[in-house]
Amino acid sequence: MRIWVAAAAVAMVLLIDSHGLAQAAPWCAWYTGNDYSSDCSFYTLQQCAVTVRGVGGYCAPNAYAAPLPYPPPPYRKRPPRRHYY
16 A cells, blocks of 8 residues: 555656646647637647648747746745744
């Protein structure tokens, strides 16, 4: 029983930690049908072009795929405040 609990804990840690920071794909396909929908899951222009070729539409850069201008600061835990009366 302990082995199953330990294995489950290790699996959870690996699944949670393996994703890291999510990054948006750099290309979006805009479909020119009735609903004008989009799909922003393409990592190359060729992937997007092949998908759009049969159904109609165009490919455009994803506005939200730009990397952060600077990395986020590391998390620092603040020491507890000491109150002197």
